[in-house]
Amino acid sequence: MESLHRDVDKRALRRFLRHQRRALSQHEQRLAAQRLCKQLKSLPEIRRARRLSLYLPVNGEIDPTPLLPWLRQRNVDIYLPVLCPFSANRLWFVAYRPDTPMVKNRFGIWEPDVRFSAQRRNRLPTWALDTLIVPLVGFDANANRMGMGGGFYDRSLAFMHRPGPSPTLIGVAHACQQVASLPVEPWDVPLQVVVSDQDCFRRQ
């Protein structure tokens, strides 16, 4: 019963936070994206990155793409999350280069097309990424996260519960997506740090 209440609360909170970010004006969005990327560029974890994934924003998500020219200049290999066509709620990480053919997926998010993504040489296993920039719907000051609710990242990162390679996870969001505290679920994979347009929170 308690967990049922928690699910309802979580859904309501998710809806509220998604509404918050959609309410931002274009000007606020542009400013937030610039501020976010300025902070990201000074983050040691990002400065060390060689194989990094980021996302193309939808529905008011903070935009990490102003980072792209800087990353390309530094010869960082850049990957995007792609909905895996064979396995529900799993992600592939596919190379994002200037010539990568793009289509919209069923959520309206641009991603590399299936033919390109299906080729092994255009993908990297998740464990081989060194850095992931993860989109958040909500976060708290201890870097706990709430995502879209599909469990896409949690499933794709489940290998991190076991010993072995562990990429750096950097959550990003608008400052208005911060809440006092979020419930931690057993399957949640912890982020090292959350960066917003205004703050940077490290896991304690």
Ligand SMILES: Nc1nc2c(c(=O)[nH]1)N(C=O)[C@@H](CNc1ccc(C(=O)N[C@@H](CCC(=O)O)C(=O)O)cc1)CN2
């Ligand atoms: N920009 C971006 N790309 C991303 C993610 C993300 O959060 N942001 N993902 C992070 O996981 C993955 C996609 N996950 C998603 C999960 C749910 C919904 C979504 O909009 N769900 C709708 C209803 C879905 C439907 O049409 O049936 C909803 O919740 O209202 C979108 C993306 C991979 N790519």
Ligand SMILES: Nc1ncnc2c1ncn2[C@@H]1O[C@H](COP(=O)(O)OP(=O)(O)OP(=O)(O)O)[C@@H](O)[C@H]1O
């Ligand atoms: N490793 C996993 N294996 C199987 N199911 C999982 C795993 N991780 C999460 N899930 C399932 O995914 C669903 C969504 O989880 P949750 O509400 O935490 O989403 P989220 O963290 O907001 O989403 P996302 O990971 O897409 O950002 C839950 O019902 C959970 O049971």
